[in-house]
Amino acid sequence: MGRVFVAGSINMDVVATAERHPRIGETVAGEAVFYFPGGKGANQAVASAKQGVPTTLVGRLGTDAFAKELRTFLAAQGVDLGFVKHTDNMHSGTAIITLANADNTIVVVPGANGLVDADDVAAPVLAKGDVAVSQFEIPLPTIAAFFERARAAGTTTVLNPAPAKTADSALLDLVDILILNETELGVLAGTELSDGDPPARFAEAARSLAQGKTICVTLGKRGVLALLDGGEPMLVPGREVKAVDTTGAGDCFVGALASQLASGEPLRDALAYANVAASICVQRMGAAPSMPTREEVEALLPPRRPGEIVTSARSSDQSWHPPPAPA
Numbered sequence: 211m212g213r214v215f216v217a218g219s220i221n222m223d224v225v226a227t228a229e230r231h232p233r234i235g236e237t238v239a240g241e242a243v244f245y246f247p248g249g250k251g252a253n254q255a256v257a258s259a260k261q262g263v264p265t266t267l268v269g270r271l272g273t274d275a276f277a278k279e280l281r282t283f284l285a286a287q288g289v290d291l292g293f294v295k296h297t298d299n300m301h302s303g304t305a306i307i308t309l310a311n312a313d314n315t316i317v318v319v320p321g322a323n324g325l326v327d328a329d330d331v332a333a334p335v336l337a338k339g340d341v342a343v344s345q346f347e348i349p350l351p352t353i354a355a356f357f358e359r360a361r362a363a364g365t366t367t368v369l370n371p372a373p374a375k376t377a378d379s380a381l382l383d384l385v386d387i388l389i390l391n392e393t394e395l396g397v398l399a400g401t402e403l404s405d406g407d408p409p410a411r412f413a414e415a416a417r418s419l420a421q422g423k424t425i426c427v428t429l430g431k432r433g434v435l436a437l438l439d440g441g442e443p444m445l446v447p448g449r450e451v452k453a454v455d456t457t458g459a460g461d462c463f464v465g466a467l468a469s470q471l472a473s474g475e476p477l478r479d480a481l482a483y484a485n486v487a488a489s490i491c492v493q494r495m496g497a498a499p500s501m502p503t504r505e506e507v508e509a510l511l512p513p514r515r516p517g518e519i520v521t522s523a524r525s526s527d528q529s530w531h532p533p534p535a536p537a
């Protein structure tokens with residue numbers, strides 16, 4: 211089994227629940243305040259570790275009280291924190307979240323996340339069969355340095371370009387699998403998309419970014435649209451569930467998918483698995499604490515056919531293989 215390495219952010223999410231979101235300039239009465247571990251990198255690492263796959267997080271915390279709480283929580287989830295540094299005179303990443311009717315608005319203050327650098331991501335030793343994952347809550351040049359090392363080791367690279375921002379082609383060229391929602395796709399492809407658009411519209415935008423990579427467009431309860439190496443799109447349907455908090459659902463999808471690829475599962479099965487994981491996550495409050503375990507996901511997956519081996523392809527026609535390691 212390969213390992214998952216996540217270079218990314220670690221935040222404390224300060225969540226206020228309210229009956230509705232305030233309009234600009236307005237104050238509304240809240241209902242409750244929660245402190246949930248979060249941050250896209252940490253969420254993805256927890257989602258992967260909880261599937262039983264060895265998972266290492268590379269990142270930074272501050273030296274504040276949140277740092278201690280976050281480290282304790284992440285260690286308890288089974289995430290390897292050997293490459294998470296503490297930065298003096300800096301606070302840990304903090305996200306201020308308003309949650310109303312299961313939807314959120316988020317302001318992220320990066321703190322120590324903004325200082326994750328090329329030396330940090332050079333520390334772990336990656337290998338062929340591993341999966342390297344990152345997102346846009348740490349500096350983009352750091353992500354490029356991480357993926358350059360990953361590529362040199364023959365490690366599969368997975369980028370979740372969230373929160374949405376533009377990126378140069380030098381970074382995107384280092385990506386094997388791009389996982390993004392319609393907003394992020396619109397920003398990277400330079401086109402306006404909305405969640406009600408037909409799948410063909412997303413496929414067209416995704417194709418413009420493909421350039422040899424696999425693209426997975428997450429469409430919430432509609433499921434995920436995947437383009438393998440720019441080929442024919444395949445739609446893996448989602449599960450209809452009643453969401454209470456969608457925070458971290460995209461991260462759950464990314465972490466769960468990475469764990470399955472590191473375990474050698476074909477892409478189609480990994481996508482179906484990640485869809486189920488995310489559908490469990492949205493039914494719980496908080497980001498990192500709502501990541502499901504492998505047992506919880508497997509209980510909802512369709513049964514395997516008799517005689518099928520756990521690590522074998524459930525749909526070998528769609529299997530995805532990591533790129534060959536450079537000579």
Ligand code: RIB
Pocket residue numbers: 219221222223247248249250253304305316318347457458459460461497498
């Ligand atoms: O993707 C959800 C995450 O985004 C939250 O946990 C919050 O920390 C922000 O980074």
